[in-house]
Amino acid sequence: MNALPKHVLNGYRVLDMTHVLAGPTATRLMAEMGAEVIKVEFPPLGDVSRGLPGHRNGRSAYYVQQNRGKYSLCLNVKAPEGKAIIRDLIARADVFIENFAPGVIGRLGFSWDEVRTINPNIVMCSISAFGQQGQLSALPGFDYIAQAYSGIMGMIGEPDGPPSFPMAGIGDVMTGVHAAAAIGFALLHRERGGEGQYLDISLLDAYTHCHELNIQYYSMTDGAVEPTRSGHHHFAVCPLGLFEARDGYVCIIALQPQWPAVCRAIGRPELAEDPRYDTNEKRVGAAEEVIGIVQSWVDAQASAGAVIAALERERVPCAPVLKISEVANHPHMRARGTVRAVHDEKLGEVLMPGMPLHFSGFEHNQPLSAAALGEHNAFVLGELLGYDAARISALGTEGVLFENPET
Amino acid sequence: MNALPKHVLNGYRVLDMTHVLAGPTATRLMAEMGAEVIKVEFPPLGDVSRGLPGHRNGRSAYYVQQNRGKYSLCLNVKAPEGKAIIRDLIARADVFIENFAPGVIGRLGFSWDEVRTINPNIVMCSISAFGQQGQLSALPGFDYIAQAYSGIMGMIGEPDGPPSFPMAGIGDVMTGVHAAAAIGFALLHRERGGEGQYLDISLLDAYTHCHELNIQYYSMTDGAVEPTRSGHHHFAVCPLGLFEARDGYVCIIALQPQWPAVCRAIGRPELAEDPRYDTNEKRVGAAEEVIGIVQSWVDAQASAGAVIAALERERVPCAPVLKISEVANHPHMRARGTVRAVHDEKLGEVLMPGMPLHFSGFEHNQPLSAAALGEHNAFVLGELLGYDAARISALGTEGVLFENPET
16 A cells, blocks of 8 residues: 655545546646545546556556556446445545536536535535536537637647647646646635635636736737737747757747847847847847848857857857657756656656655655556545445445456 | 735735746736735836736736736835845745745845744745756746756647747746645645745746656657657547648547547548548558548538538537637637636726636636736835834835836
8 A cells, every 4th residue: 555645635535536637637746745545447447548658567657657646446436336435435535526528427426516415525626628617618628629729729830830739738737737726725725614615627727827918918909919829939029939950959038138148149249239130129020130140150050059058158048949858868857856767566667757846845756656447446445434345345246346457 | 905805815925026927827826816915026117027018008918917916015125124024024924935046035035044034834935947956947937948948849840840839828827827736735734733835846847747648658668759749730649630721720639439420520431440540550650641531521611610510510529729819709718707808997908818716615707906016015014014104104215115106
């Protein structure tokens, strides 16, 4: 059995009926903060993410990354005995979280109205693509679907080509963080004498939240300006963009105070005073020229590293666009635990992103184990709910409980 | 004076020395949850974001979006009297948050060691691009710099072209949410008898957190597979990507269960059984053909709306890639409050993203006002710190306090 890490959520119990990514992100953070997370999975395969790559010895690294530190309870939630177990857990949990399509949890018998009747102090959180109500709420809940509707997807890509989308689950992960934040504040409210409540978290809200400028600027100009994507150079700041060195791309950012430093770095100090380029507005107006001047200098450098070194000497904000291998093996990322080696009994050592929250009062990146499907059936029903061994055994025989140690 | 909204953080005081985006995002969420947020700004211009567009009547909508519901205290933090005021506030605050470059807050006299001496129960949070220590920590803290180092930027864009970056502050906003979450859990810990602590939150961690697959898959294959960007079609699922209709792009997603539905929607039901395309693996192998088949059908439709309607009839996950104007005016977004009209005394009505967290126990999207620079100097010093009027007036005369009602 996992020992729960000593951390801020010790003593809190989370009933976790989430799958794949946004929900499991929220409960993963809570598990890393010491909560007792009971992950409910369904026979015969459990969380869909158990089928996602990479695999070794029957185990999915995708699953492991999202579910370390959680107990796995695998049951048939459509059987009356399965529902009874869920009700017993709701009665004893502090948090109940799910990310089914809106309506499903109610049809299973666990809508907020039903849940609050069982346990008025519980914090229930539903995560969906578009929220629990409204005309879009019935749409399928994939990250990219919400990204497209939020306007974020349309803000990515070259201006004269199609939009582009990140090959990473940014929206799901970010929404999971939003959910974890909401749950934390709702628990804080409860700890100070408040009641439980229901949290309705969506990918659409989380993505739209990221428009720090676009929506208000469109609105402030009464629609005269509609911000849109501008590829690998910013439409409103110049130079701010990606330049191609011989062995990779470099991101260079020069707000007004950095322009003279760029001019020095590229060996053209006289340009700092050149009246054609001495304000950001003028540089944006002559963006093609300015970008061309910087790119010509980059072309003459031996490598992206040489470009970075020259720019950093003049304190110009810049960065190499790292590949995954470079991120995974970067000394800073490894030293900070931004990327960490996780040991799993079936996978061995695997690199994964670290716990993103650093607390001075607790150890960072604590060791935790992921579970085989249904590995904690007996523990959850026996130790937590007090069912006797014969009853647990019967539930197994009847097919209400399920387990697969080969996962 | 703002009435604080009735919400989960009533009774908590936040000393906010953040600027522009990631830090103000965290404290904005806290202000919307009813915390008393005292935003410290510096003369003569205050938060840099007061200079960011759009502007009307001297006020920045960028500033308003991030700072509604906060008190503005404008003082010279380098003057001894300014430092004394900050110390007095630290002594009376529950949370202290800053997002200067690492090292700056210490040189101002407010490192965690100094802060905890003044108030051992305070939760202090620092936000930076790369964390407070380590070889990258001295690099400038722009969103895109951290995005490039995290490997996320390299995962966006066409495979044979440069990377692309979103024209939205996704990393800053997301990091602000990470910070708010950490603060909430640290307050919860304190509420249960724990001490204050220090939180070290970074854009690098938040961005890297979003690699749900890339790092582990690179690691699981011992470097044989290095995930990289694949433009507007996914490299591992087909069809999953963007298709160009006559008046806009449509995102279409078909995992294995949806492939027959796609075939029906495009009027080619026989393709569902076609042995060339009957598994995702085969479709990925023949991606150009499969994408071509779907695109030909899209070409024949009258509009993106017609494409969506036909796909939705067969329950194929799909979405229009909305423009900002379409997001801003979308009935679902408006009804849910994902986009809301904010009333500001100088801006009038402006559309902005809504509060992304929905709590059943409290009103969503509560009315709050943004402050002119230094508008709450007298309130903060008089009402909260108990300074008498003569002392406050003298601090103004000496230039320790500053205000500009024209902001």
